[in-house]
Amino acid sequence: MQKISSISNELKDWILNTLKSGVNPESIVQGMIKKGFDQAFAYSTIIRILNNQAVNTVDREHATYLYETLEIANKGNIISTSEREIKVLLKIDKPYILYLDNVLSHDECNQLIELSKNRLEPSQIIDTYSGERKLAAGRTSKGAYYKLNENNFISKIENRIAEITNHPIVNGEGLQVLNYELGEEYKAHFDYFPSGQIQLENGGQRIATFLMYLNDVEEGGETIFPKIGLSIVPKKGTALYFHYGNSKGQVDRLSLHSSVPVTKGEKWVSTKWIREGMILQ
Structure with missing residues (x-):
């Protein structure tokens, strides 16, 4: 069987993201080889990326992301829910x-x-090759995870997010609460899954993120979108919604983002990841 000797833009971005998270380059090379890449090509590609040299990529069919009109985009500048504006x-x-x-x-x-x-x-983080959760040097926060509708308070928040976004509660993963102490961060990453880790029978691809800020951070802790030069300063009670998956199965590479280190105080956020279909419980 002929070995693979080209990479897509998506894979290149994933490699950059994975290296920034602290994963050993040798592990990435071995993972590529297991997936059918030519050994010499895998090594040379990682070396070029590590040295900030150009890497030729082959775009997939329909590689240009198609932006679609979202329901939330039709709600205007004030989004009304059953309990608040x-x-x-x-x-x-x-x-x-x-x-x-x-x-x-x-x-x-x-x-x-x-x-x-x-x-x-x-x-x-979720390991690209094994699909298992594991620790990573690029993500240094602590987190708490909640089941869907775990209690009345969690259900109230879940319902509010569903009303705002028009995505059913069952299309979202359970709430996650994160705490970043002094110096802690989450290096640049995508929230969507690599193509090999999408489980269609369990909700499929992540398509959007709803990130709620639970406190005012004294210094640092901004959410950065480096490809568009956007920096969001955490403000207690606010939320960031970003959408990166369309009906064609494409993902938006402009959604690359990070949480920069907290340099004074601490940071609390709550995340809701939304998928394209129903998540089985």
Whole structure:
């Protein structure tokens, strides 16, 4: 069988992202070889990337991301839910990003933090080749995970997110609460899954992220989108919604983002990842 001797833009971005997260280059090479890449090509590609040299890529069919009109985009600058009005502070079309105010009350932010303090564990990433969760040097926060509708308080937040985004609760993963202490960060990454790790029978690809800020960070802790030069300063009660998957199965590479190190105080956020279909429980 002929060995693979070319990479796509998506794979190149994944390699860059994975290297930044602290994964050993040799592990990436071995993973590529197991996937059918030519050994010499795999080694030379990683070496070129490590040395910031140009790497030729082969775009997949329909590689240019198709931006589609989203339901949330038709709601205007005030998004009304059954219990509150959400104000749009910032909107960007490519990638599609909304920065929203009044998503959570200060009391709700405090309650979610207190509820999570005794559940925090070191944050993990999903390994591209094994599909298993594991620790990574590029993600140094701690996290607490909640089941869908785990209690009345969590259900209230889940329902609010569903009303804002028009994505059913069952299309989203359970809420995750993250705590970043001094110096902690999450290096540049994509939230969507690599093509080899998409489980169609269990919700399929991630297509959007709803990130809620639970406190004001004294210094640092911004959410950065490096490909478009956007920096979001955390503000208690606000949320960031960004959409990166379309009906064609494409993913938006402009959605690359990071959480820069906290340089004073600490940072609390809550994340809801939304998938294209229903997640089996």
